[in-house]
Amino acid sequence: MAQQKLSIYWLFRYLRPVLGRLIILLLLVLSSVAMQLVQPQIVQRFIDKAHVAGIVADLFTLAGMYLAVAVLNQLFTLAVSYLGNDVSWRATNQLRGDLLRHCLRLDMRFHNMKTPGEMIERIDGDVTNMSNFFSMFIIQVISSFILLVGILGFMFTTHWPIAIAMTLFTLSSLTVMFIIRNLGVSSSKAEREANATLFGLIEERIAGIEDVQANGNVPYVMKRFHREMRNVYLKGRRAWMLRIVPWNTTVILFAIAVTVVLIMGVRYYTLGQISIGTLFLIFQYTQMLNDPIERLGDQVQEFQKAKSGMLRARELLALQSPIINGTKDDLPAGALGLEFEHVHFSYNIDKPVLHDINFTLNPGERLGIIGRTGSGKSSLSRVLLRLYNIDSGSIRIGGMDIQDLKLQTLYRRMGMVTQDVQLFDGSLRDNLTLFNPLITDENILATTARLGLRVWIDAQPQGLDTHLSAGGASLSAGEAQLFALTRVFLTKPSLVILDEPSSRLDAATEALLQSAVHQLMSECTGIIIAHRLATLDTVDHIMVLRDGRIVEFGKRELLALDPSSAYAKLIQTGEEEELA
Incomplete structure (x- = not known):
């Protein structure tokens, strides 16, 4: 729990300076979600009117409304993507600056143990993973939750028995993702460490290229390189396999949910309790329900990578230099004894x-x-x-x-x-x-x-x-x-x-x-x-x-x-x- 609170603190600490942009981003997300929820309802009305041979002018009006909403949705999506990436880079660049400033203050004992390649990976590589998470957090996580609530809310006003089945599926998927959200964190951290070691080796050997070539050490360097690459591959593969467990779980649950909802929808349609348009609406909302859950699953993977970067960044910032800054600055003028x-x-x-x-x-x-x-x-x-x-x-x-x-x-x-x-x-x-x-x-x-x-x-x-x-x-x-x-x-x-x-x-x-x-x-x-x-x-x-x-x-x-x-x-x- 303490680790979770600390991760949330980190998130908001670096997002606080871009709070104004975040508010605009949230408004754009809400507008985009509203467009997504409206589109299936326009299609439902279109199908129902066409099914009963409705007025052609009304059908054209509904088609025009659908087109307008689709265009607006694309514009909102573009704006959200741009602003989301802008927010993430502004936030994580501040973290990069904090890490670099902290490293520059550490004493030479620390720097003698770290290669420049390793430090580049710690300051930039780890933070880039966090940047990917930050850029998608507002877009994917918050918009996904809002979309889920909107879909289920509309379904309860349309047909509550099917809405209950969809709600059970949603809660099951979210519960599973929450329980196993940290499954790949330690493996992702090990993957980042393996990458840092590899980059350190490359930097070290390139810096000493004259000695490597002059002494015929190229075969030895290549052997070391292949060994470190294999280590990166093995740890990366393990981390990836653990990170996709939440996604695979939601895919299985979604397949079960779609089957149940479609069977229920067809049954109610044959009984005459719902129209063909409503059946399409149920099917469309069921398909839409998978998108936010899948995005949340993707973000669980990104969270694991981001959290491993957070842990490594916090470890680095926790290091304290024994060189303590003094308080006096009143040295005499001129040459000093x-x-x-x-x-x-x-x-x-x-x-x-x-x-x-x-x-x-x-x-x-x-x-x-x-x-x-x-x-x-x-x-x-x-x-x-x-x-x-x-x-x-x-x-x-x-x-x-x-x-x-x-x-x-x-x-x-x-x-x-x-x-x-x-x-x-x-x-x-x-x-x-x-x-x-x-x-x-x-x-x-x-x-x-x-x-x-x-x-x-x-x-x-x-x-x-x-x-x-x-x-x-x-x-x-x-x-x-x-x-x-x-x-x-x-x-x-x-x-x-x-x-x-x-x-x-x-x-x-x-x-x-x-x-x-x-x-x-x-x-x-x-x-x-x-x-x-x-x-x-x-x-x-x-x-x-x-x-x-x-x-x-x-x-x-x-x-x-x-x-x-x-x-x-x-x-x-x-x-x-x-x-x-």
């Missing part, structure tokens, strides 16, 4: 990544971080940006604990450039500003000129208005990295994290870039994660990480002059490969 105090962090409880990290950066200072792969360099930047919560300790910027700060404030005052640059379908301007209309073209061009990207932009046919496709296939890796740097410095951050900003640049471009970055970072605190020692020539401090621990921290000049320091040994031996 940074403090790590006894910070411990792990992705999994049994595998610590950062151990007792302690260091301090004054406002405006720059820190270079070096260490082998897996030493914890990237993890340190992730916890600083609150992509993950630390296990213990505290991180402060500008004297404020980052857990007390509003996330929007934190992201507004900090910037990060990674080696994995995301480019979007849009203009160069949109990609450089990340769709922020407040950044002027003058600011964009000045910043790109300092970073060496202005010449490339000027060479484009439409300058900043040049269209860039998703993925940035027209850009080299180095140009894409310059894009990322421009994005960060256009926001004028107070603290910047650069994850090897020149790793994809040639030596000449890197030299120019170092000078530009040095100028742009003059008004902010900076952290540079390095894989090449040359990148760290302008930093104030060096941190050497090993297995998640700080093995060395100090001023760069002093460490370079100390022959016993790890940094000095790296400089002397030139073993930059140790940092990779």
